[in-house]
Amino acid sequence: MRGTPPRRPLPLFRSSAEDPADPAEPAENPQDPAETPGSATPGPASTPLPRLPISAGAVMTDQPTPSARRRFADALARHESHFDLTDAPGTSTLAAWFLGPKAENQQLLEDLVRSAVQAQADDRRELYPDDPVYVTEEMKRSEAYQQDVKNLRGEFETLLNSLRGSTPAWSYRFQGHMNWDLTLPGIAGYFAGMLYNQNNVAAEASPVTTLLEKAVGEDLCRLLGYAVGESWGHITCDGTVANLEAAWSARNLTYHPVAVAEAIRREAGLAAARDMTVPLPDGTERPLLELTPWQLVNLRPNTVLDLPTRLRNAYRLTDDQLNLVDRYTIQHLGYDSFRRFLKDEVEPGVILASATMHYSWPKAAAVLGIGRDNLLPVGVDLDARATVEARRELLDECLRLRRPVLLDVAVVGSTELSAVDPLAGILDLRDEYAQLGLGYPIHADAAWGGYFAAVKRPKPHNGKPRITPDLAMSRYVNEQYDALHRADSISIDPHKAGYVPYPAGGLCYRDKRQRDLIAMGAAYIDQGAPVDTNVGLFGVEGSKPGAAAAGVYLSHRVIRTDAGGYGRILGQALFNSKRFYAAVRTMARPGDPFTLATCQRIPAERAPHPDPTLVEEELAYISEHIVPKRNEELLGDHKAMKRLRELGSDQIIIGYAFNPVVDGRPNTSLKVANQLNEHIAQRLRLLPELVEPRTPQAHEMPPLIVTSSDFDPALHGREFIDAFCGRLGVVGEDPLTPVTYLISTTMDPWMTDTADGDFIPVLVEALRDTVVRCVEEMNLTP
Ligand SMILES: Cc1ncc(COP(=O)(O)O)c(C=O)c1O
Numbered sequence: 001m002r003g004t005p006p007r008r009p010l011p012l013f014r015s016s017a018e019d020p021a022d023p024a025e026p027a028e029n030p031q032d033p034a035e036t037p038g039s040a041t042p043g044p045a046s047t048p049l050p051r052l053p054i055s056a057g058a059v060m061t062d063q064p065t066p067s068a069r070r071r072f073a074d075a076l077a078r079h080e081s082h083f084d085l086t087d088a089p090g091t092s093t094l095a096a097w098f099l100g101p102k103a104e105n106q107q108l109l110e111d112l113v114r115s116a117v118q119a120q121a122d123d124r125r126e127l128y129p130d131d132p133v134y135v136t137e138e139m140k141r142s143e144a145y146q147q148d149v150k151n152l153r154g155e156f157e158t159l160l161n162s163l164r165g166s167t168p169a170w171s172y173r174f175q176g177h178m179n180w181d182l183t184l185p186g187i188a189g190y191f192a193g194m195l196y197n198q199n200n201v202a203a204e205a206s207p208v209t210t211l212l213e214k215a216v217g218e219d220l221c222r223l224l225g226y227a228v229g230e231s232w233g234h235i236t237c238d239g240t241v242a243n244l245e246a247a248w249s250a251r252n253l254t255y256h257p258v259a260v261a262e263a264i265r266r267e268a269g270l271a272a273a274r275d276m277t278v279p280l281p282d283g284t285e286r287p288l289l290e291l292t293p294w295q296l297v298n299l300r301p302n303t304v305l306d307l308p309t310r311l312r313n314a315y316r317l318t319d320d321q322l323n324l325v326d327r328y329t330i331q332h333l334g335y336d337s338f339r340r341f342l343k344d345e346v347e348p349g350v351i352l353a354s355a356t357m358h359y360s361w362p363k364a365a366a367v368l369g370i371g372r373d374n375l376l377p378v379g380v381d382l383d384a385r386a387t388v389e390a391r392r393e394l395l396d397e398c399l400r401l402r403r404p405v406l407l408d409v410a411v412v413g414s415t416e417l418s419a420v421d422p423l424a425g426i427l428d429l430r431d432e433y434a435q436l437g438l439g440y441p442i443h444a445d446a447a448w449g450g451y452f453a454a455v456k457r458p459k460p461h462n463g464k465p466r467i468t469p470d471l472a473m474s475r476y477v478n479e480q481y482d483a484l485h486r487a488d489s490i491s492i493d494p495h496k497a498g499y500v501p502y503p504a505g506g507l508c509y510r511d512k513r514q515r516d517l518i519a520m521g522a523a524y525i526d527q528g529a530p531v532d533t534n535v536g537l538f539g540v541e542g543s544k545p546g547a548a549a550a551g552v553y554l555s556h557r558v559i560r561t562d563a564g565g566y567g568r569i570l571g572q573a574l575f576n577s578k579r580f581y582a583a584v585r586t587m588a589r590p591g592d593p594f595t596l597a598t599c600q601r602i603p604a605e606r607a608p609h610p611d612p613t614l615v616e617e618e619l620a621y622i623s624e625h626i627v628p629k630r631n632e633e634l635l636g637d638h639k640a641m642k643r644l645r646e647l648g649s650d651q652i653i654i655g656y657a658f659n660p661v662v663d664g665r666p667n668t669s670l671k672v673a674n675q676l677n678e679h680i681a682q683r684l685r686l687l688p689e690l691v692e693p694r695t696p697q698a699h700e701m702p703p704l705i706v707t708s709s710d711f712d713p714a715l716h717g718r719e720f721i722d723a724f725c726g727r728l729g730v731v732g733e734d735p736l737t738p739v740t741y742l743i744s745t746t747m748d749p750w751m752t753d754t755a756d757g758d759f760i761p762v763l764v765e766a767l768r769d770t771v772v773r774c775v776e777e778m779n780l781t782p
Contacts, residue, residue, distance in 0.1 A: 069533050076203055076211060077530035083211050083553065085219040086228075090560035094568060094749060097559055098181045098499075101170055101754075109184060116192035167686055167705065172751045172759045173766075175580070176685070176707040178415075178448055178496055178653070180747035186500030189554030190547045198546025200235075201536035209546025210535060212553040220492055221508045223453050223561040224446075225485030232512030234535055235494070235504055235548055239447030240360035241540050242491035242507035243409075245518065247351060247364040248540070249489070249509070250407035250441045252331055252517040254349060256304050257296040258341050259328035260311075261288050267324045272315040278303055281434035293342045297349070297404040298439040301488050305513040331518070335369060347402050350374045352394055353409035354386030354421050355715045358445065361409065370406065379717050382601065384419040385650075386411065388429055395433050405440035410487070412480060413449020416709050416743055417599055418651035420449060420476075424483035441488040441514075447505065450492025451561070452651055453481055455571045459564025473574065477650045489514065494552045497570060497747070504548040507539075515539075572749035573652050576760075579626070580746050581648035583764045584656055586623040592768075593775040594676075595666050597727035599655030599741060603646050605727065622647070631753055655709075657741040659728050660775045663782045670725060670732040670739065672780065677740040679774040681708035684742075684767075703766035707745075710738035 091097075099105050139145055168174055170181035198206035200213055217233030226233075236242045257278070264270045276288045281300050288296075311317050330338040335348075351370060353361050355377040365375040379390035391408070398405055408430070410421040423444060430442060446453075455473060473481070484490060487510065494504040509515055515538040536542055559565040585598050604610060604618040625640045626647075634640055648654055658680060659666055659673045667673060684706045713721045713736055721739060725731060732739075751759045 072204065073531045073533050076207060076533070080211055080214070080531060083215040085215050085553070085556050085561075086222070088219075088557045088560055090562075090565050091558050092564055092568075094572070097183050097185075097569070099170065099184060099187075101172060101181075105184060109187065112184065112188035113191055116188065116195060119192065120195040165686075171705075172748060172754070173703065173763065174705050174748075175744040175746060175763065176705045178745045178747065180499065180745075182501055183499045183555045183559060185554040185558040186498075186551045190501045190551030193547030193550025194545070196546065200544045200546045200549060201534075201542050203531065203533040203535075206546040209549045210533075211531070212546070213535065213549035214531060216494075216549055216552045216556060217506070217508070219556050219561055220450070220494075220506050223457065224450060224490050224492065224508055225453070226490075226508060226510050230512060231508060231510055232515055233492075233506060233508035234539060235506055235544070235552065236539060237503040237541055237544060238505040239358070239445075239491050239493045239496070240363060240505070242447060242493065242505045243358070243360045243443075243445060244364040244367060245507050245539050246443045246489045246491060247361075247368055247370075247407055249514050249518045250351075250443065251349065251368055251370065252329065253301060253304050253441055253514065254297050254404050254406045255330040255338065256517060257288070257291075257299050257307065258293060258338075259330070260307050260325055261291065261296055262341050263325040263328045265289060266328075267321075269321040269324050270311075270317065272317065273311055276310070276315070278307075281437060281439040293345045294402055294404075295437065297342075297346055298437055300434065300439045301441045301514070302511065303439070305511050308513070308516070345402065346404060348374055349404040349406040350376050350394075350398060351407045351409065352376050352378055352391060352405060353445075354378050354411040354414070355380050355717070356384055356386065356411055356414040356416065356419055357409060358411075358415045358447070360447075361445075377715055380419070380720055382606075382720055382723050383650075384414065384417050384599065384716070384720065386421045388422055388425040391426065391429060395429070395438060399433075399436060399438060405438065408440055408442045410442065410444050412444045412446035412484070412490075413452065413651050414653075415448065416653065417655050418448065418649045418653035418745075420480050420650040422476075423480040423487065427483055427486045442486075444484055444487040444490045446484070447491040447493045448496045449651055450490060450506070451494075451497035451566050452570050452574075453484060454561045454566035455563060455574070456481055457562035457567060459560070459562045459567065472571070472645065474646055474650065485510070494555070498552065498555065498566070499569065499747070500551045500555050501548070503545065504552050569749045570652075573747050575631075575644075576748060576750075576752050577652035577654060577744075577746035578644050578648040579752055579758075580744065580760055580763070581654045582622045582626045582644065583760050584654070584744075584767065585647075586619055586627055587764050587768055592772070593661050594658045594771050595661060595729060596656055596658045597724060597729075599657075599724060600647075600649045601727070603643075630758065652747060653743060653745045655741045655743050657724075657728055657739070658771050658775075659730060660778060660780055662780045665782065666729045667780070668730055670730040670737055672778075673728060673730045674737070674740040676771075676774055676778060677708065677742060679778065680770055681706065681740070681742055683770050683774060703770070704763050707743045708740060709743055710740050712738050 096105065096108070099109055103109075167176075167179070169177075169179045174180065193209055193212075196209075198209040200206045200209055203210040213235050216235060218228050218231075220233040221231040222228055236245065264273050264276070274289060277285050278288050278291070278299060279285050280291075280295060281298060286295075308322060311322060326332060328341070349370065351361070351365060351374065353375060357375075357377065362372045362375055364370075365372050376394050378386040378394060381387050395405070397403075408426065410423045410426045412420050412423060414420075427442060430438075430440065452473065456478065472478070489507065489509045492506045492508060494500045494506055495502045498504070518539070519537050532538070536544075556565075559569070561567075563571070581598065581600065584596070585602065588595055602615070602618050602622070604614040607614075621643070625637065626634065626644055629637070629640070634644065657673060657677050660676050661667070684702045684704055685708075686702065686705065711721055711724065713732075718735070721732070724739060724741075751763075
């Protein structure tokens with residue numbers, strides 16, 4: 001076989017002197033003239049790596065030998081530093097981060113995509129240069145080839161046309177789901193990675209993109225406040241699978257000490273550890289083998305994760321001996337066989353999760369065989385945040401009934417209202433219950449909210465203020481983000497508030513040893529390898545795209561995960577969402593055929609017994625001092641900025657509902673209000689008839705796109721429903737009637753300072769027209 005020639009650097013990017021459109025060069029931003037260009041430098045990829053060592057002793061099988069795996073890992077580790085994101089230079093010109101609502105950066109995107117194709121083509125030609133071509137010029141001249149190419153182009157054209165029926169997520173008018181434009185580095189990285197079609201299940205099939213995934217996992221951990229080195233993060237296909245993995249590892253963690261105790265008791269090879277002691281949650285130290293099953297399932301997560309290391313170090317047990325534990329685990333036996341170790345002293349475990357949980361949680365409970373009934377919803381307060389008091393009641397019940405808490409899930413940014421649960425209080429509560437003998441892991445479902453931690457991370461370069469200010473989160477929300485690093489695991493999805501292409505969810509463990517509990521294979525064997533060669537061992541997925549890692553990686557390199565990068569995008573989106581909230585909240589004018597209520601209360605409505613006069617005064621202040629002001633004016637008004645910060649949701653999703661006014665009297669029937677909101681939602685969403693064949697001209701597009709949902713009284717509780725209906729001025733005919741409301745997610749960082757100024761008035765006017773038309777069409781009579 002002919003050898004591989006030495007690689008020469010790929011001319012991926014021309015130097016900025018040659019090409020003013022160089023993406024690494026700070027672009028001019030006509031809408032953000034005050035922005036300070038960052039110290040952007042090309043990423044490390046501008047000096048290509050030598051091809052990573054598939055031949056480093058590893059064989060391309062699913063089960064390489066440990067020594068081959070180790071050699072391969074060592075070889076990979078030598079290249080790891082190329083991809084470290086710790087000191088990613090980042091860039092600072094927001095205008096160069098997205099394609100733009102009118103494809104303003106088309107040329108830049110074309111250049112990036114063309115470079116990726118060029119690099120791919122060069123690579124194919126340069127590697128094994130003496131190998132023959134297959135597609136000859138003669139073939140290309142053949143009629144069949146030419147016809148097939150014509151067909152391909154035709155089919156592609158048809159697909160491109162069909163895709164025009166997709167949701168215009170990039171538009172100012174798209175204020176619906178948690179989805180918006182993609183970052184240019186996210187697209188370019190994904191596209192380039194996709195051309196290589198790497199499979200990140202195992203590094204042998206993806207030597208470069210596995211390192212990229214590792215770098216991204218570490219960067220996500222860093223963003224969340226986890227200690228790099230001790231923690232571990234990886235990319236999953238989505239938030240659903242991230243949550244499933246968190247539930248899976250937590251369940252295994254809870255039952256693990258039972259397996260260890262059982263194995264030590266029965267296996268001669270583990271006899272040396274029979275006198276091992278462990279700390280109980282209340283701090284007392286007791287011999288492991290004397291603990292009851294209830295005590296064993298209630299150790300603190302750290303205590304459980306320490307067990308393998310302690311067995312290895314204190315009792316000098318070998319890997320083979322440690323592996324004897326495996327066959328006693330719930331992972332091996334399944335609950336039905338495992339439960340005999342629990343001796344009827346422990347009832348089936350539960351997962352606690354905020355009532356606002358995403359439906360990935362019932363899925364996880366079902367898939368793990370825990371059962372949906374054992375997923376206990378924690379009641380919410382009037383801000384749709386799960387309360388510590390409601391948790392306390394459930395924990396008391398768990399104690400009384402001897403039901404272990406497999407996992408307690410705090411939602412940090414709920415799917416429908418971006419409500420942030422009181423994570424700090426939830427973590428403190430665990431300490432309190434530790435004294436009563438309860439130990440359990442806590443997961444933060446920050447699949448949506450995780451990237452908002454960037455707003456709080458200091459940026460290395462300070463830019464001058466911009467026209468759209470990035471807004472800090474409210475005091476309450478800040479407190480919860482300060483506590484994130486204390487959660488045992490966190491889901492955080494780059495394909496949500498990381499603005500990168502699907503599929504890219506993410507899961508991080510505070511202590512990387514937690515992933516060993518779900519590892520397929522010898523969980524106890526700490527190979528001590530510097531790089532995981534087989535990421536697929538530690539999660540649900542098998543094959544997965546290296547392209548996703550490449551997309552997230554490049555995005556994090558160019559847009560740092562701190563206040564200067566993602567924090568700017570999300571800080572500006574926060575500001576815009578709050579401005580949008582203020583405008584919607586005050587949009588009803590005297591004589592309008594509707595009133596409205598927002599799911600998130602204004603501060604005056606948060607009093608135990610809101611005073612209507614104070615509510616009116618606050619609304620008048622918002623109408624006068626916030627809604628009509630330009631961003632610069634607002635920025636200069638300290639009081640208004642302070643009040644803006646406390647408006648709207650915990651993040652950037654707001655909820656609201658309208659109520660028709662008939663002959664000057666607001667309707668009082670929930671059923672009628674629901675009909676109106678369903679009607680509006682129908683008008684403001686993309687309908688199937690718009691999809692095929694859509695051209696923007698062929699159908700009337702909604703002037704604004706929102707989404708809708710229902711509050712279920714069984715989940716949200718009477719207090720929440722009654723308070724919201726009270727603000728809307730309606731009562732339910734039946735206490736179980738769900739309440740329909742509209743949802744707007746504002747991920748758009750620039751809609752309040754477009755080239756033509758603030759776009760919110762356009763959106764609110766469109767909303768008003770739609771509401772008025774819908775009320776008229778309902779033909780209501782008093
Ligand atoms: C809080 C939360 N968790 C988990 C998920 C599930 O994420 P995915 O849709 O990527 O599976 C979502 C999705 O919206 C979510 O909002």
